[in-house]
Amino acid sequence: MLKHELKALTEQEAEESRKKYGSNMLTPPEQTSFWAALWDNFRGDALIRILTVALIITLIFAFLGLGDWLEAVGIAIAVVLATTVSTYSEYSNNQLFQKLQDEYSRIVCKVFRKREGSVQVCDIQTDNIVTGDYVLLQAGDKIPADGVIVDGFIKVNQASLNGESEEASKRPADEDFVFNPEEIDFLNEHKLYRGSVVTSGEAIMLVKCVGDQSQFGRLAQELKEEDDRESPLKLKLGKVADAISKFGYIGGTLIAVAFMINCIFFNPTLLPGAETYLSAANLMQIFRDLVSSITLAIVIIVVAVPEGLPMMIALVSGLNMKKLLKDNILIRKIDGAETAGSLNILFSDKTGTITKGALQVVNYFSAEDKEYNSFNAIPEKMQKMLLVNICGNTNAVCLVNNGKLQVTGGNITERALHEFVGVQGTLDYEAAKLETGESLMFNSANKYSANEIKGPFNRAVIKGAPEKLLKNCKYYYDENMEVQPLTDAIRTRLDERMAVLANKAMRVLAFATSANPIGEYLLEDLTFVGIVGIRDELRPEAVEAIRTAKKAGIQVVMVTGDKKETAAAIARDAKLIETGDDIALTSDDLNAMSDDELKKILPRLRVVARALPTDKSRLVRVSQELNLVVGMTGDGVNDAPALKKADVGFAMGSGTEVSKEAADITILDDNFNSLVKTVLYGRTIYNNIRKFIVFQLTINVSAVLIAFIGPFIGLGTPLSVTQMLWVNIVMDTLAALALGGEPPLARYMDERPKRRDESIISKNMWSSVLTVGAYLTAASLLFLLHPFFRSLFRLDGPEIYPGMDMYFMTGFFCFYVLSAMFNGFNARTDKVNIFEHIGENRNFIYVMLLIAVVQVLMTFIGGPILRTAPLTISEWGWVVLFSLVILPIGTLRKLIFPMREKHQ
Known part of the structure; x- marks a missing residue:
């Protein structure tokens, strides 16, 4: 019976609700046109601005016949190429991420609407849902808005919102239940949030909050905040540009003065009738020499500014973006990879990033405490018993198609058990063609499920909470499937084993059989089969990647919605927590600290459990206030604000579109190791830019010194104006091509991270x-x-x-x-x-x-x-x-x- 009266809306009432409470359509991210992006890049690069000034001056002198059109063309090409290449790379990549609105507008939900005097279940697009609608939710559906459950029972996966892989149970609320949209509580058993996925069951939801007002929508809106924080590379290059421009201006002025001193004292060029250089009769020659000295000064300024540097940055970034794409790493912003190479601290999501994002059976223990790490390793007779206990007591449906196991239905625990059994186990069970009888589905009160197996077996198989089953067990099966008495010593050993598994953040599930039928006496005189340890297992490559990141001087902090004990156990296995000084906090611990207190303990922080979206954003902000280059990984909507605010955000390829919209980089294969590759490529880009700067500044310094000293030793301009321009154009452009392709070297990961305010030189x-x-x-x-x-x-x-x-x-x-x-x-x-x-x-x-x-x-x-x-x-x-x-x-x-x- 419904706890709320189902008052389905008419189309007119739905329209009134839309006008009053707003549409369920999310406001799309503001799009920047190519030309606007080009103008922003043109304005924002200090080197481009210097080159533009040099170009204008060169054009003026060329127009007056006092300069060289070739240099003006060269500078113009450098400016256009540098800005166009970088802008096009960013713009084209950004187009790949603008799919969120289209994706949601295509989703159709089943909504109760009153039409022609009766309540009907209608297929309505997500955008057209309004506050007050009743939505029918079934397994596999994405929840389209925030609301409260009014009928039925479902389990939902909220990992995209709170980072927890464990399913949450949702049940109907009383009619007087108050839904406060400002109170975000993912653990509330009555509240449903947009973006979650129904994993099992069926229910009806009353929509309370739509569109931008939903939690999903509010998180998406945070992404629109402008981030005026410059990347470390732009900051460093801005300082270099300032220093080079000063060097060029001073050098150009001194050389112009030296040129005139040479004309006046050392190598006077007198017009006919002029007795001295500084005389009225020599005014025309003085004017020509002044123009020549100014032209030379302009050339020196142009030579001093490495106009190939912006183009080189665009070129080397573009080349590495293609290489990274082959490694399943998609760079959205052209400076994203380089920024990754400068990371000081990385806040990482756990589920699907450090862990695999799905429960797995890690090991199986017999009653005699013998451990088996795979189903095939279990002795044959015991294997058959466990196979009946798993496949004969489930509400999942298993099919083998083209040699691959497909599991539908059931919860994530049952799917993990079937994956453990595998293809061959499933085929073996099907071949046995065992007849089943009465069954008892799992519920939170009983904490176990059971099913009767007919035929020669003629027993009920039971799986459930160990504390529920073990206390009722009097016997156990040995390896030969002989029934033995379950002694206190064995019981104690099993208790100790389960405690060890619990400390490793594993969910423990026990199996037993009963000679009694399902009913009042089912749990009497049980025979114990064994236990399994189930966990969202670590990615093997993530452990090595974390080690490499730490070796590279990057502090890795795991931020998760899991409870502290689970998070700490995962962190220990991943080698994030290795000493007693390493700190694991909860969201409550974090909120009890001031920013100053947090800054003091931040270098020792390794885990933040039960984290909220606001915690992640705060961690990024506080770290940036310490002048750290901050990275954030994530795949859920809850990660998006922190991904946006971080210096570089990494979204997982399987994550939500909102997270990809917010991030600078998308790891397409969800592989933590790919993130480390990004850091290596980032450091390679940085080092290649530095190599180009060394190469170019060496030429610039020597050219300026030669031009300055030449007039004082009677050599005039050893390198003519056109020769200096030729050296500048050829060396700038071609050297960018040559040094931009230098390979990534493993030793770059041994270098300390570069401080945000550290000079690039x-x-x-x-x-x-x-x-x-x-x-x-x-x-x-x-x-x-x-x-x-x-x-x-x-x-x-x-x-x-x-x-x-x-x-x-x-x-x-x-x-x-x-x-x-x-x-x-x-x-x-x-x-x-x-x-x-x-x-x-x-x-x-x-x-x-x-x-x-x-x-x-x-x-x-x-x-x-x-x-x-x-x-x-x-x-x-x-x-x-x-x-x-x-x-x-x-x-x-x-x-x-x-x-x-x-x-x-």
Whole structure:
């Protein structure tokens, strides 16, 4: 009998309810157009802004005939490519996640509506359900709104909301039951929440809360909060951009001043009739020199800014996104993977992430306390007895199709038992064709189920709570299925075994048989068969992945809706809890602490049990206030707000669309090990970017120093404006391709996580930039000034500077370019062996060869524009030989300044 009078709504009443309480349709996430995303990326990147300013200035000078259109085109291409590639990658990936609204609008529910004077069960789309509707719920249905159960009995899986894999029982509430939508209580046996799944039974729900007002809807709305927290990479690159721009501005100004000082004092160019440089008759020459000095300064600024860096970031991220997709890792945001490499702390969901997300029979114990870890390991006679106890006492239906077991119906415990028996066990039971009689289904009062087996067996098989069955057992079966007396010693040993299993967070189920029929005397003189330990088992790969994460300096905290004892047991097995200093808290413990108290114990925190969605968001916020880079994994609606707020959110592929919408990365195979791969790829991206910065800054530092010193030693501009632009364009673009493909190395997981405020340029990198940059500067000046080097080249070309003809200056230009190219081998690894893992990045070799070929080609076609002329084989031999010297210089630096960025 219904505890509530079923007052089905008419269509008119439903429309009035919709106007009063709102629609059940969830407000879809706001979509960003491609052009809006492109503009945001264009505005938000400091390097792009600097390049844009340089582009505008270059265009102005080119338009006035005082600059080079080639450089303007080069900068424009770099800006367009960098912003377009990164924006397109993010935009296209985001489209994969915009399915939540469509998915729910397609779901049809059975709703009681009053039509034509009678109450009818109608198929109505989820979006059209209103407050006050009565919904018929059956096994397999997704609950479409928040409400209260008014008739029937069901079990629901609320894991997507509270993270608990254990099914919750729901029963009718009295008519005076008050449903307060502000009180979130997933354990309340009368309340139902949208997003849960009915696993068994049938019931009628009265809808109390719809759409955005439901718990599901409120969690979804939290995802719309704008997150203005910059990724660690953008933060670091912003600082680098500021530093580089200052270096470029100061360097450009000093070089412009040096150029004018050279014009005035060291190398005056006087117009006819001018007695001194600073005279009225020489005004036109002064103006030309001023324009030349400003042009040179602009070029230096452009050279100093590595315009290939934004493009390199987009390129290396795009390449790694494809590699990650092959490993079942889908990157939604282009900086998501790199951010993963900087993680300091990771808050991980338990169910389906660290554990398999489904109950499994872990082991079976006979009455003699012998352990068996698989059904096939059990002795044959005992195996047959257990098979009858499992398959002969169930309300699940088992089918074997194409060699695979399909279990429908029953609860998760029974499904776990059938999975334990497996395909062969199921076939063996079916072949026996045992006749069954009267049965007794499990209920919470009896705590057991039973079924009579006819024929030769002629006994009732019983399964249920051990404390209920064991006390009624007088006998037990040995391995040969001989009946033996159940002594106190055996009973004590079984009690101890069950206590051990309970401490491991296992659910214990006992099996027994009775010679009595189902009825009053069923439980008298039972014969004990054995017990099984059932648990949501750990993923084997998750244990190793957690070990690797800890080795990488990442603190892993398991956040779960399970009770504390269960969570702690899982954490111990997963090696999250290993010492007495490791802390496990409940949600209540957490809420009793202030933020300051939580910050003090956070480094020792390993488990948060009975967690609420607000706990997860708070943990992320508090960790970020400590300047930590925070990660969050999850698969349920309850995880979505924390996934959104974290620096990087990992959603599981089998999780809800809301969680995927919130996350930066989706682990398609639900494999915790894939998450660790993401961290490795993130660190690879970070290290490859640093390699490019070392490579490029070495060129920038030496080019600026050479341009600054040249005028003071009578060399004017050893590298012409167009030559510097050529070096900048070629080295920036091609080096990005070469270094962007460097492979992921296991040793990156030994490095300590990078602090959020840590400079991307380390001391080791500075030692490389300054040491090799100083060598390249000194070697270039020595090449230009020492007579020995001049004697190696022909002296019959057009003279550029006194004693320096076109061939010699071409030789110097090629020496500089090839030295920079060979330094790429130094920059690609911090090891002495410059060829380490080079076979895993063949593009590096191809790109370096391309640079060399293009440079040779430019000596033939560059002419006056690049100030080059073809060299002989002998001259090329000397150029290559001197260029190779940079390799031992780089090796010597590594020996003097070894890498010290290991995990601490």
